[in-house]
Amino acid sequence: MSAAASLTVASTAIACSLRVRAGCGSNGWLLQTVDVDRVILAARLRLEIEPGGGLEERGSGYDDRMRHLLGAGAVALLSVAAGTAAASERLSDPARAFVEGYDPSGNDFFANVPERTVLLRIRADFDNDGITDIALSESSTWGNAGGQWLLFRGQSDGKYVYWGTLFFSPSAARVRTLAGGTSEMVLYVRKSVSRGTIHVYRVTSAGISPVSDLSLDLDRPSDRERYNELLRLERQLPVESCRLIEYRQDAATCWRPGLGLR
Numbered sequence: 403m404s405a406a407a408s409l410t411v412a413s414t415a416i417a418c419s420l421r422v423r424a425g426c427g428s429n430g431w432l433l434q435t436v437d438v439d440r441v442i443l444a445a446r447l448r449l450e451i452e453p454g455g456g457l458e459e460r461g462s463g464y465d466d467r468m469r470h471l472l473g474a475g476a477v478a479l480l481s482v483a484a485g486t487a488a489a490s491e492r493l494s495d496p497a498r499a500f501v502e503g504y505d506p507s508g509n510d511f512f513a514n515v516p517e518r519t520v521l522l523r524i525r526a527d528f529d530n531d532g533i534t535d536i537a538l539s540e541s542s543t544w545g546n547a548g549g550q551w552l553l554f555r556g557q558s559d560g561k562y563v564y565w566g567t568l569f570f571s572p573s574a575a576r577v578r579t580l581a582g583g584t585s586e587m588v589l590y591v592r593k594s595v596s597r598g599t600i601h602v603y604r605v606t607s608a609g610i611s612p613v614s615d616l617s618l619d620l621d622r623p624s625d626r627e628r629y630n631e632l633l634r635l636e637r638q639l640p641v642e643s644c645r646l647i648e649y650r651q652d653a654a655t656c657w658r659p660g661l662g663l664r
Contacts, residue, residue, distance in 0.1 A: 416564070495534070496538060496554045497649075501646070508552070509550045512646075514542040517647055518542075524536070524551070527664075529607060530579040530582060537551045548591065568603065569589075570587075570589040574590040575589045584605070586604055586605065587610075596619060596620045600615070601614075640659070645662070
């Protein structure tokens with residue numbers, strides 16, 4: 403069946419969709435399953451059928467087809483709106499939001515029981531703008547090469563905005579300062595004992611973007627020299643750790659220097 407249709411969404415659709423959250427804390431973004439009819443009503447979706455488009459044909463399956471089309475539009479709108487808002491929400495305490503379920507990246511964080519979970523935090527100026535930023539991770543995403551980190555850019559008012567997600571180990575990561583408000587993150591990610599890849603990312607207020615990748619074999623002298631050159635840059639990132647059960651008891655004083663994964 404051929405059809406020409408345009409989906410018009412009222413200006414209130416985004417605001418209505420953003421209010422659909424699960425009860426997982428003040429900064430939680432675990433979306434609930436939503437009744438499609440209610441989402442359609444709240445978002446005021448309107449389907450405009452052009453003459454000759456084919457959907458004017460009525461039959462026993464017409465109402466079902468219309469409901470499926472509207473339902474798909476509503477679900478797509480809800481997903482896009484929630485993802486965009488989660489990434490731009492201003493947080494006063496990213497660590498607490500993270501523990502409560504805030505994760506725009508969609509990673510499988512907190513897969514282990516609380517007694518086996520270690521929170522990880524890096525506080526550093528990642529984009530060379532004079533304001534401290536924060537990177538957060540936790541032990542259940544980690545392997546020998548490192549783990550997933552959520553990066554949050556510090557704002558002038560003391561709040562933070564989600565920036566992006568990178569995989570690395572702090573011991574094999576450096577920040578190279580460039581012009582004001584611009585830096586590069588240099589990350590070495592192991593693939594085996596002697597092989598891995600150097601990933602370079604440009605970090606600015608606008609976002610985090612890949613610059614280059616370089617595969618290395620550290621058994622080759624030239625690659626070993628290149629590795630040493632890149633990872634001598636600046637100083638190591640200052641990582642802190644806190645066991646999740648201790649964080650829930652006293653979030654202010656539980657942090658200790660180092661990974662704390664042993």
